[in-house]
Amino acid sequence: MNKIQQFKALHTSEELLFLGNAWDLLSAVALEKAGFQAIGTTSWGIANTLGLSDGELIDFDQHIRIIQTIADHVQIPVSADIEAGYGEDTATIVEHVLRTADVGVAGINIEDSLKQQKGLREVVLHSNLLSKIRAALDAHGFNDFFINARTDTYLQKDTPLLETIERANAYVESGASGIFVPGLKVDDEIREVVYQVHAPLNLLSLPGLTNVSKLQQLGVKRFSFGNAFSDHIMVALQKNAEQLIELQDTSHLYG
Numbered sequence: 001m002n003k004i005q006q007f008k009a010l011h012t013s014e015e016l017l018f019l020g021n022a023w024d025l026l027s028a029v030a031l032e033k034a035g036f037q038a039i040g041t042t043s044w045g046i047a048n049t050l051g052l053s054d055g056e057l058i059d060f061d062q063h064i065r066i067i068q069t070i071a072d073h074v075q076i077p078v079s080a081d082i083e084a085g086y087g088e089d090t091a092t093i094v095e096h097v098l099r100t101a102d103v104g105v106a107g108i109n110i111e112d113s114l115k116q117q118k119g120l121r122e123v124v125l126h127s128n129l130l131s132k133i134r135a136a137l138d139a140h141g142f143n144d145f146f147i148n149a150r151t152d153t154y155l156q157k158d159t160p161l162l163e164t165i166e167r168a169n170a171y172v173e174s175g176a177s178g179i180f181v182p183g184l185k186v187d188d189e190i191r192e193v194v195y196q197v198h199a200p201l202n203l204l205s206l207p208g209l210t211n212v213s214k215l216q217q218l219g220v221k222r223f224s225f226g227n228a229f230s231d232h233i234m235v236a237l238q239k240n241a242e243q244l245i246e247l248q249d250t251s252h253l254y255g
Contacts, residue, residue: 101140
């Protein structure tokens with residue numbers, strides 16, 4: 001079983017897939033050594049290490065090199081966060097997906113948010129994009145490659161549940177392997193999405209939405225923490241640096 005097949009199988013296991021989010025090789029190796037079964041890159045964390053904000057501000061070539069470095073040096077499957085595809089036209093996005101698959105990852109996250117303005121790509125347009133991505137992957141031998149279709153309804157809409165279900169079903173019918181709904185956190189709404197959408201549901205860790213066991217009971221199949229881990233590490237780094245200056249002493253580094 002190759003890494004693409006391994007990653008797909010992790011979404012159908014009885015156990016929820018608890019995905020570790022990495023932003024560089026050091027963090028990826030640490031997550032692997034800790035026991036995570038798979039890694040997802042975080043575009044936010046990668047951008048942060050380069051002094052940039054999230055939102056496709058990194059040159060795609062630079063982004064893919066970081067993803068490849070991670071994929072080349074860990075033994076567990078890696079899924080790449082490529083935001084909305086780093087392109088405005090379908091052909092460019094499909095090309096970027098194929099280039100991402102070529103560096104050895106087992107899946108991608110791709111979202112329906114617009115990057116040049118607020119809003120979501122129309123359902124029909126995004127579904128068409130997903131269909132073309134799936135067809136291109138299959139044509140190039142990436143048949144089980146995991147397309148995690150992220151919908152940002154809960155980040156942009158006031159009453160998002162019905163539209164989330166509509167979009168999720170359209171995306172699955174168009175070739176998505178799973179659905180990612182950041183911002184979804186109410187138990188009853190989680191259950192409704194699980195019931196209405198016949199594909200693995202991925203949720204994002206949030207304050208009040210943190211427990212793997214509870215999420216597994218609700219039917220969630222994948223759980224990730226996005227940029228929360230990288231943010232936590234950056235705060236610790238800053239605090240340690242400040243302590244070095246304040247104390248003029250390095251003893252706490254050896255505790």
